[in-house]
Amino acid sequence: MNMSFTDPRTVGPRIRMMMPHLTPLEARVVEMILGRRDFDEGTGIKTVADDAGVSEAMIVKIAKKLGFSGYKDFRAGVVDYNRLPTAELHQELSPDDTGVEIAQKVFRTSIHALEETLSILDPEAFERAVGLIFSARQRDLYGIGGSAQIARDVAHKFLRIGVRTSVFDDAHMMLMSAALLGEGDVAIGFSHSGTTTAVIEPLELARRRGARTIALTNYATSPLARTADVVLCSTAQGSPLLGENAAARIAQLIIFDAVFAAVASRDLKAAERNLTATMGAVKAKRRTT
Structure with missing residues (x-):
């Protein structure tokens, strides 16, 4: 499958496709990184490793397993992906959501899937x-x-x-x-x-x-x-x-x-x-x- 790694839209799909190949610990680390709201160009590998409770070598290994050349390449890809207009479209449902808000979130999730699939x-x-x-x-x-x-x-x-x-x-x-x-x-x-x-x-x-x-x-x-x-x-x-x-x-x-x-x-x-x-x-x- 040909996937342009220079296109930030492919970063999310690329990571998701590789998740089944990670160990439970590796998957938890990736989910922790993706869940960080403060993850940006200045987030060092030591910070990520300490927060995840793993070694820096483990972070590099995970990045390479996901198809990146290393941590810096992985960080740049995720940061670029998070800047996309569609990055915020995917939102979890909340018990406080109104019917209209639920409909909007469900529709936006599908819009996101279509954009990334294309x-x-x-x-x-x-x-x-x-x-x-x-x-x-x-x-x-x-x-x-x-x-x-x-x-x-x-x-x-x-x-x-x-x-x-x-x-x-x-x-x-x-x-x-x-x-x-x-x-x-x-x-x-x-x-x-x-x-x-x-x-x-x-x-x-x-x-x-x-x-x-x-x-x-x-x-x-x-x-x-x-x-x-x-x-x-x-x-x-x-x-x-x-x-x-x-x-x-x-x-x-x-x-x-x-x-x-x-x-x-x-x-x-x-x-x-x-x-x-x-x-x-x-x-x-x-x-x-």
Whole structure:
């Protein structure tokens, strides 16, 4: 996955994607640093180490684990990220919030996720995913729980323009589907965490059978991502109440809205013809006033 480290918008997503690879102690240190309101260019490594109760060497190790060259690079990235207009959009819900304030915070969390997801979108991976889906003979979509709902939404979009897909949300059915795929086919795995075994296993099987594989996940280094030929990543800041999935779900739907539009543009006349046909087929089911 290509992520421009010079773009401050990618710093938050980059750190979040690496958090699953940290030890509990390392993750606690990072959360402590990110939670400091006084963290700026003048915050020394000794101050951070003393406050976290760890050595300076540990701070450097964590910074490098997150993909930075060292503490100073990490500090500069976080400071630049915190200066962004969207940095304050993510706010936790409070028992004192009014209904309008709750709505504003939920909307802003999703806005933040969309802004950051766009900033880390890999153009090459996007184009490859579009090409594979457009030219595929068979397109099988795998997801469990909330991810299955995203897969169904994607299937609905594509059916409207005549691009047929099949959605599987049962572990056994996914494996049976994957066993029948081969060259010219595409399997798409949907998993926020990228660690859902029920989705990883059929994607691995599909790949062994010769099919191309696409993953949609929140973590570019997850087991699901490592299984895929092409990885499309969303990113969302966690919330104890809403969880990461709430905002990430919006970002993932928008990613495939873009994929859908790009696939349609590959043969716009056919897409428009099929859209007219499918819309006409359900028109009778709508009541008129």
